[in-house]
Amino acid sequence: MMQRMPVKKWGLIGLSVTALLVGCHSLNDLTPDAGQPLTTGAARTAAVSLSEGFEVGSTSPKTAYDVSPTGSASGDNVTLNSGSWNMYDALVGNLSGDLKAGSWSGRIRNTGKITMLFDVTSGISTVTVKHGTYSGDAASQWGLWYSTNGGSSWTQSGSAVTTGSSLQTQTFTLNLSGSVRLEIRKLSGGSSRINIDDIAINDNSGGGTTNPPATTGKKFLFDASHYENAGSADWQIDADGTESVPSYTGGTTTELKAQRTPTPSYTGITSSTSETYWKGGISAWAVELVKRGQLVETLPVGASITYGNSANPQDLSNYNVYVVVEPNRLFSAAEKTAIMNFVNNGGGLMMVADHTAATTGGADSNGYNPSDRDGDGYDSPRVWNDLMSNNGINNNKPFGFVVDYVDISEKPTTKVYTGSNANAQLVLNGAAGTASKLAFYNGTTATLYPSTNANVQGLFWRSSSTLNGSTGVMALLSTYGSGRVVFVGDSSPADDGTGDPNDNLFNGWSGDQPSGYTSHPALHLNASLWLAKAQ
Numbered sequence: 001m002m003q004r005m006p007v008k009k010w011g012l013i014g015l016s017v018t019a020l021l022v023g024c025h026s027l028n029d030l031t032p033d034a035g036q037p038l039t040t041g042a043a044r045t046a047a048v049s050l051s052e053g054f055e056v057g058s059t060s061p062k063t064a065y066d067v068s069p070t071g072s073a074s075g076d077n078v079t080l081n082s083g084s085w086n087m088y089d090a091l092v093g094n095l096s097g098d099l100k101a102g103s104w105s106g107r108i109r110n111t112g113k114i115t116m117l118f119d120v121t122s123g124i125s126t127v128t129v130k131h132g133t134y135s136g137d138a139a140s141q142w143g144l145w146y147s148t149n150g151g152s153s154w155t156q157s158g159s160a161v162t163t164g165s166s167l168q169t170q171t172f173t174l175n176l177s178g179s180v181r182l183e184i185r186k187l188s189g190g191s192s193r194i195n196i197d198d199i200a201i202n203d204n205s206g207g208g209t210t211n212p213p214a215t216t217g218k219k220f221l222f223d224a225s226h227y228e229n230a231g232s233a234d235w236q237i238d239a240d241g242t243e244s245v246p247s248y249t250g251g252t253t254t255e256l257k258a259q260r261t262p263t264p265s266y267t268g269i270t271s272s273t274s275e276t277y278w279k280g281g282i283s284a285w286a287v288e289l290v291k292r293g294q295l296v297e298t299l300p301v302g303a304s305i306t307y308g309n310s311a312n313p314q315d316l317s318n319y320n321v322y323v324v325v326e327p328n329r330l331f332s333a334a335e336k337t338a339i340m341n342f343v344n345n346g347g348g349l350m351m352v353a354d355h356t357a358a359t360t361g362g363a364d365s366n367g368y369n370p371s372d373r374d375g376d377g378y379d380s381p382r383v384w385n386d387l388m389s390n391n392g393i394n395n396n397k398p399f400g401f402v403v404d405y406v407d408i409s410e411k412p413t414t415k416v417y418t419g420s421n422a423n424a425q426l427v428l429n430g431a432a433g434t435a436s437k438l439a440f441y442n443g444t445t446a447t448l449y450p451s452t453n454a455n456v457q458g459l460f461w462r463s464s465s466t467l468n469g470s471t472g473v474m475a476l477l478s479t480y481g482s483g484r485v486v487f488v489g490d491s492s493p494a495d496d497g498t499g500d501p502n503d504n505l506f507n508g509w510s511g512d513q514p515s516g517y518t519s520h521p522a523l524h525l526n527a528s529l530w531l532a533k534a535q
Contacts, residue, residue, distance in 0.1 A: 053081070053102055055102050055103060055295050058261040058265070060091065060092040061079065062092055065091055066089050081290075086114075086115040086117055088112050090106055090112040092105070097135030099197070101130055101167060108194050119180060124202065125202045127157070127171070127199070127200065129197075130198040137194075139162055140187075141163075141186075142187055143157075146176065147182075160187050182201070200217075218295070219295045220322075221322050221323065222298050223323060223327065224299060226329045228324070229256060230373035231373035233503070234280060234499035235281055237278055238279055248373055256499070257300070261298075262278045262296065275496050279498070281495055281498065281505050283498065284510070285494055285509070285524055292431075297314070305338050316339070320531075331386070333392065337393065342483070343481060350485075350487075353489050354442075354489075355370075355444050356382070381444050382405075385403050397449045399480055400449050400453025402449065412439035414436065414437055415463060415465065423530065424457050424459060426526065429526075435519040438460040438493060438519070441508065444490070447470060448470040455478050459476055473489075474488070488523075
């Protein structure tokens with residue numbers, strides 16, 4: 001009996017796959033070692049075990065300093081990314097006067113407090129807190145308290161801290177073991193307000209103890225500015241509106257449109273939340289990142305791709321990882337410069353491409369089909385190759401590979417790298433589990449050129465290709481400057497099967513379970529964490 005081929009999004013003439021690229025304020029400075037890779041399955045000392053940046057999406061969970069009646073505990077309780085907190089005479093604000101590392105920060109007045117309603121159980125070695133004076137207010141004093149008995153009693157750590165007119169970082173050394181919770185108190189009273197942001201707790205396990213993966217609060221930017229929703233594609237993490245998008249058949253189609261902040265707020269996501277919490281073909285990926293303590297946003301249509309532009313709130317310097325899934329338009333010269341500089345200076349870039357042919361004019365003699373969904377003459381393999389050959393900075397295969405113009409299916413390959421490359425082992429056997437199989441439903445491959453970048457490393461190869469060879473590579477990683485790159489040649493493994501109801505979406509994320517391809521989430525999540533330098 002012929003096996004039924006899973007339904008996949010159509011490109012110009014045939015079935016198509018998506019391209020992906022990962023990358024808001026930079027959180028690399030949360031702790032002194034936050035930019036270093038974390039080891040898994042080995043001892044870690046003073047690793048970030050909790051971080052809270054007050055990034056709450058489009059709506060603050062608390063807009064009033066206090067609730068009625070005054071001092072009401074339940075009314076002042078809020079759920080933030082890290083857990084439940086009590087904010088007495090405090091709120092989460094995003095006004096122009098708020099000093100903040102990202103879009104939001106905590107704001108306290110009078111003798112208000114921000115209190116953890118839960119414990120960290122691995123002890124606390126150090127705590128870092130960003131703080132400053134609300135614009136135009138007089139300087140104020142605040143302090144850090146800790147409790148080792150569930151909040152029954154509190155002890156101050158260090159001395160009072162005085163705020164200034166710019167955001168500063170204060171470090172406290174506690175060296176406590178066991179269960180601990182924290183409280184930040186404004187000490188000077190009065191109407192002057194202070195801002196608190198990026199609270200980072202470093203654990204105090206050490207001693208050879210193996211800890212679970214840390215919540216790092218890295219920021220991921222998913223691109224939706226290059227017609228990732230064209231045709232029957234829907235490579236978005238969430239969408240609430242609609243827009244007209246060019247079609248390969250001519251004219252336009254009405255497609256769901258992504259917005260910067262997914263809704264509902266990520267603060268409502270728990271360990272049991274379904275990926276349908278957000279509406280998008282790759283929402284499962286984003287929801288799983290949030291469950292692991294990461295932050296996600298979208299770069300919507302009309303937004304700019306820049307690096308080092310302080311006037312752009314979504315400048316790439318504000319993110320750890322930039323994710324682009326099957327871009328259907330070439331990046332401009334300025335955009336390519338921004339992306340290359342972002343990676344060179346430490347950013348993570350995840351690239352996922354789709355199937356194609358020798359030309360985008362139609363199927364070639366081998367039956368290969370392009371995936372030019374908007375009909376402009378470029379599909380994602382050509383967009384990626386243009387980035388790597390026409391960026392004006394390094395045009396000679398800077399990441400050590402070229403995307404092939406082919407159309408393949410593998411159901412699945414088990415030709416997976418088994419060598420000693422530490423980076424490859426983190427991506428294949430990291431915090432999200434083991435990636436041992438990879439299935440493509442019409443995708444492309446890459447050819448490696450280690451002579452131009454010796455750090456390029458294949459992860460999966462076609463069944464017909466040579467393991468550890470330079471051709472037929474389905475997924476790979478590389479480094480460039482101080483940044484990192486991951487490439488996957490098909491979007492099917494990331495497709496969760498939901499999104500725009502007018503599109504034919506195929507669940508390759510978890511729907512391949514009967515055939516045993518369920519390591520797709522492990523590959524993409526491990527790759528995301530590696531790119532963010534969170535493992």
